[in-house]
Amino acid sequence: MNASDTSHHRWLWTGIILTGLFVLVPLLLSLAGRSYFYQIANTIMIFALLAASMHLVTGVAGLLQLGHAAFYGIGGYCAALLATHFKLSFVVTIPLAGMMAGLIAFLVAVPTMRLVSIYFAVATLGIGQMLHVITLNWVPVTKGPNGILLFGGMKVFDIDFSKPVPAYYLVAVIVAACIYVIHCLSHSYYGNALRALREDDQCADAMGINTPRLKLESFTVSGFFAGVAGALWAHTAGYISPADFNFNVSILILSMVVLGGLGSLPGSILGAIILIGLPEVLREFKAGDFRNIIIGIVLFGVILFQPRGLIGEVSALDFIRNQFGLGRKAKNDANKTDGKQMRVGWL
């Protein structure tokens, strides 16, 4: 396949995805005339962003992260507090919430970045629980279990973003932009360095990749995007409490990443669609108490018969390299260095 072919495919696929997200899905949802579908679409998009952000750390860099909900929660609380105490517009609070979550992710990554495998997982589990207990018990600031009610609504230029359709577009634009950035990061020379780290961190180290720094960076970036997702949830739900960000949520996000396929970005997104969408579809079918059992069976079946996930990493990478040409470009870049060591990371 030559270069022009790849670039042709690239624009075609980008066009298809964007048309689907911004035209077809809203059109279908509007035809159905039910705000219920918009609500589910919003929740799916927010969790797709969460799964995509965890994909960077757990799927690509191979670090089992068990406290992701904590950064989601920091983003949510940061946005809610800035909006209620300082009356900041949601437009400002969303990036600020991301930065705060990224900053805290950076701070907790500093002492944990030299840990590997299960030790890293237990450290993130501890951090996740700690941050959850802080939101629960730091009553003067977080209002503890009372949670925070956002009364302000989301109005900019007379558009009320708390209505279902504008809210959908707001969430879709932000999530699409964030996932594009994650896509660029994970399908590049940088992403390949993270994969090398996952496969064998000592070998990667020996080849001149600064592994602690890579871990630090991917963890921080992942925290940033989880924070953005938290801010989106806080603003679209209008009320948050520590129960929205507990350990179960971390496990839910991890399940999405594993179900879709570790290391596969489309897989993470598909995982979010299934694990948020399926319970609601089953609700429509009046599955009642069997809903949870069916979801359990789906998870179990996937792990049993498709242990690499629904869209495995290899097929996902092949698809992205062939259609978007990102990996290929990185490979060419690598060839241009003529054997000189290439610096990885941007710190």
Added chain:
Amino acid sequence: MKNRRNILALGSALALATLPLPVYAQQPTYKIGYQLPLTGNTAQYGIDFKNAAEIALDQFAKAGKPFKVEIVFEDSRSDTKEGVAIARKFVDDKSIVGVLGDFTSGVSIASAQIYKEAGMPQLSQTASHPDYTKVSEWQFRNITTQAQEGPLNAEWLYASGYRKVAVIAEQTDWGQTVVSNFVDKFKALGGQVVFSEFFNRGLADFRPIITKIARDNPDAIYTGYFYEDGAQFLKQMKQLSVTIPVHSTSASYNQQLITLAGADAEGMKLTATFLPNNPAKNVQDFVAAWKAKTGQAEPGQFPAQAYDAVNIMLAALERAHPNVTRKSLRDQLAATKNFPGVTGDTTFDADREPAKKLVRAQVKNGTFVAVDQ
């Protein structure tokens, strides 16, 4: 990839949405939505609510009214994500004129934001968060808040001659209000709070807390817990031979407390709005129907609140009939006055808060009995 899957999932959901509508009988049928946890950690409460609602609905259908009522139950798992999706679903269904639920304050408030925007009356049987009814004029609750119960208990303890009190409560929005409302009043009366601590729901070991309480030697302990934690606490008090009198709130009122704690529950005092041994006819009818339907012992306070909430909603529907809209139902709910329920007479004040009469009760010989002091 994402949108292809999205469309697929939505397509199947769409196909369902266009299924034929139910055939209307000659009598008009009004639909009420009920969001409640039927699975998950709090399912035991949601299942009780569903049973209570079905009893109320059954009695209503047998009473020969000029219209029929159907309740649509949806399982929220006490999860905000699911709660808001259900709220959207109820709002979309134009035949649903009012909503009951949810169980926890958090899910109730998040759903309330949607009901506020859409203009849907919402009546929760248990949401006690102070901000819940402040969301909008569409929110009602059928639970006495701690703003009423706390000061009443403070007066009771003070009148009993207690001056030094220890306070413990679960670390939830409700637990916070248990402590603040009681402590403010008790201090105002001139009492002293010597110990105050929150614990996480489902705590297995209360002994460190009990030891600390015993060290401060209070005259009494005021507790904010539900029956599961309460039973654990009372049993471990006995194990440590701590004999300080224990007072609690209506939330711990449940026959299960006595079943779980056995003789260790003896002597605990609490305030309640519902006592199953109240000889009033409506209470005895409900208790009999409950025993017949569930095969369980007597109903606790929460199912009784749910039973009353459903009946308050049905009574409002009857007053609004034949011009039933979400707006007219809301107005009729707001006009609820002296509704004779099993949890006492209910009147909604201007802030849509119920004023109820609380009775003092104590565990004696394995049952809750009304006491004067």
